Amino acid sequence: MKFMRPIIIALDFEDRQQVFSFLDQFEHQEQLFVKVGMELFYFEGPKILAELRKRGIQVFLDLKLYDIPNTVEQAMYQLGQQEVSMVTVHAAGGAEMIRRAKKGLLRGSQKAGVKPAHLLAITQLTSTSEEQMRSEQLVNASLTESVRHYAQLAQSSGADGVIASALEDPMIHRSTSDDFLCINPGIRLATDSVDDQKRVVTPAQAAKLGSNGLVVGRSITKAADPVAAYQKILTEWEL
Template identity: 90%
Template sequence: MRPIIIALDFRDRQQVFTFLDQFEHQERLFVKVGMELFYFEGPKILSELRKRGIQIFLDLKLYDIPNTVEQAMYQLGQQEVSMVTVHAAGGAEMIRRAKKGLLRGSEKAGVQPAKLLAITQLTSTSEEQMRSEQLVNASLTESVMHYAQLAQSNGADGVIASALEDPMIHRTTSNDFLCINPGIRLASDSADDQKRVVTPAQAARLGSDGLVVGRSITQAEDPIAAYKTVAKEWRTEND
């Protein structure tokens, strides 16, 4: 699969489709719908994207008691999206129940189940911040490895993590366990609020299974050109 996923970090459908109209001739487009857009537009935005033949990564980062997460995933499982997220920090039972709800929902709707991805540590989190604010005494790498193994052993299909951690995750999990990576920037771009960033080419060399790219494309003067640059770097290293 190895998709390039464009993060639609816009506030409403008008901004989304003004942006996506530039990509009308781009085949196999894959996008991320996050909290800001979904909370404003609701499931209708997913339906509109699907009508355009666009694959969807629905990134709501669920984190609650297991029963609540299961019931929420039951609803999301009916939305015909390709990927959904939970926080691995929610624990083993929460992850298992998330998968259970997701499968029940997709079965009811008669659609392919979404991949369940667990957030390890956000790419905006530094090791110093993790230690001082989360009171986690392990290293950032140890924390990410622990969450990846916890996620896999409880039914998740992969993790969201920095590409810098992909080699270690792949070594400690199975070959089909996905590492989807945000924090992707072209070499000429600012890191903004991200702490652990890599270029598409670096991510490919590190073993990434998919990129989530936001501002490098959405805020570029020429988004199509930026998308093609990301794709060229990504595919050259993957070929």
């Protein structure tokens, strides 16, 4: 599947009413790509995915699965039937879990007769600092070493890419391959607050670092003019 470098709008809303009230502002925007996360999916379920697809919107379903391999495979079998473009697991779940996730995803998409989603693995959350890794996770490796390890593990286990800070993209591509996807949250315009993110970059910086796609939430959804904010990010990204 050819991969386009998208700006993915994180739909961090409570319900479909808020979602479509927001998206109505983008009715003239072509090739819209959005992220559906835990909050929205757990409330609305698969029907929200069908409604988004009906509008021609591509979906990144970000549920960050992390469980025993069999459970993750069966969950991915269900998600593979939903005709979404990307799904996620935690790389920390291990090689067997990632392999089984890919197996379930392919089985599900084959049953539904749809293109399989890209399987992406979470390395370290962009809200995590190196100090937190050491004191809370008892990980003695550096943040960079941890991300590199998870990226290589994910690739060798069949994942199509990773979710990571754009700051780590050059290292990830060197450690894996140029076609291994790096999708990056923690994106802010230079004038924005960083909120709870620890490792943030601007769209222009992410492009130079080799990002394959950006996940942007509050910089767009909380903007006074979301469409203008989206266009500004798109302009920076495509320069």
